Amino acid sequence: MRYMATYDLMETIRNTNQWLGATASALGSYPAMAMVPSPVVSWMRAWGEVTERSFARMVTKPDWGIGSVVGEDGRDHLVDIVVEVARPFGDLIHFKVQGREEMKRRVMLVAPMSGHYATLLRSTVISLLPDCEVYITDWHNARDIPVSEGKFDVEDYTLYLVDFMKYLGPNTHVIAVCQPAPLTLAATAYLAEEDPKAQPRSLTLIGGPIDPDATPTEVTDFGNRVTMGQLEQAMIQRVGFKYEGVGRKVYPGLLQLSSFIAMNADKHATAFSNQIQRVAQGEASEHDKHNKFYDEYLAVMDMTAEFYLSTVDRIFKSCEIAKNEFVVAGRKVDIGKITDVAVKTVEGEEDDITAPGQCVAALELCTGLPDEKKASHLEPGAGHYGIFAGQSWRNNIRPLVLEFIDQNSGPRVVGGKDTVAKKSKAS
Structure with missing residues (x-):
């Protein structure tokens, strides 16, 4: 209490x-x-x-605020936000452009679950919409999820990504931004063994801590300065009586915000x-x-306690992804099993959150992937935010990512969507 x-x-x-x-x-x-x-x-x-x-x-989820997009015909086309896959802890949503034929580039953006809503990638979505069919993971605020829905940790997060990729089919190009990069890499490797035909065409990892120890920063090295017991005592609370998730253990968004501001x-x-x-x-x-x-x-937004603690323990302290020792649902995930999914990493030269070296480490883990399917880019003078939403993204990185997608787009499969846990509705 x-x-x-x-x-x-x-x-x-x-x-x-x-x-x-x-x-x-x-x-x-x-x-x-x-x-x-x-x-x-x-x-x-x-x-x-x-x-x-x-x-x-501080307690309001921002609107996407994407009303329309200009099509190739020069007309404004209204944008509907459609929930393609609904899950207790997060949905897969589609920015469906009315009156426009489906674009050949199908992109799934994996948004961070690190204290902010997926709307943090609003400008990224806006920049991709004219040229791509855009989907994004829309994670829910843990305070609003009843305890009866159970736990949600890094393994559950990874399995959510697996199901989302299966649903969208093999002609999808996945872009993971920051925190989810290691788990997205693991999800792709999981598919490589379980269902190779469902793997995406390409995987772009932007500013993600694949190997936090490669070039530690104040943020990524935090977990090494405290014990898990200290972290749980200091950071974890139970949701109060005001919200549906009353009693659920969480890392409160307000507590994390105070840390952000204090920095x-x-x-x-x-x-x-x-x-x-x-x-x-x-x-x-x-x-x-x-x-x-x-x-x-x-x-x-609040994160479930188990997700926050398992992220610190397994991704940052134990470096399970970096050591290729990550386990999901009792199965060891071997990143070396990725053999035909093109992988590109993007880093910012001035990134003080995920410093250069942490993300590009993914390429060394992909031992089964030929060199021609590997690519990396270091953006000069760019900070963390700039590599996915700022001027560096708009002027330099976005064109490179689209070029990478086009280079690795195979023959299009008609109706390439699976029927995994499908529940569609407009919102």
Whole structure:
């Protein structure tokens, strides 16, 4: 119960700050306050507006905000978000473009489950939609999943990816971004033994910690500085009574967000101070640069405790993927069994989260893959975010990834979708 109390305390603090912000904003906007000749009133209103928005975003899943895409015919085509495979802990969704023939490039984006929603890859999706049929893994917030649905750890995550790949069929090109890269590599190797015909055509791994020890960073080396017992005591709580997942052990998003912000506290403090000033002076807007970034950055989700702890223990501490010793459902996964899936790695020269060397290690593990099916790219001057969503992605990396996909696209199979756990609906 003390873990529930801690979880509810964090939510109480968040809720209180949201209320204080709303109160200050409403009071500062009261017409009679305009008669007070003092800048304090406008600053109070601005502080309240920024504070309310910030704390409200922490418990709200962002919208995809993708209404349409321009087709080859020059017309705007509406985009429907369709759930292709529905599962308790995550769905496979399809950005279905109305009035457009299915694109030859079928891409499955594997989004991170590392504290943020899949919408973190919104700009990546937008950049691929004109040229590809885009699917993405949409992971659910653990606080909203009843305890009756059971556990969800790295092995379950890997099996979800296996089923998603089977569903989409062999003409799929998989792109994994950051955290899921090692597990996506493992899922592909699992398929290589279980169902080789269901393997994707290509696998692109972007900034993923395949071998965290290759070039350790402050983030990837964190697990080596604490014991698993210390980690569980400090990070794991039970979901409080407010949500459907009441009682489920989780690594709370709010707790992880506090860690994110603490890493660059001065930078964030300056950003919020400047935004309050802009609001007070009437220079801010609903979708300005600050709001666009922090609406996504502050929107966090809980991870199941077993997923978080098994990730730290097996991927970062024991380096099971890097040592090719990963086990799924009692079966050892041999990455060397990948023999005909083209693999490309992408790294950023200035990546301080997954430093260069960690991701390209995947190519050495693919001992059964011929050299002509291996590729790597190191983007000069790019940080972690830039290699999948920033200027480096748009101008340099995206064209290279599309070229890699085209080079490894075999004959198209008509109706190449399996019927694994299929449950379609529009959302």
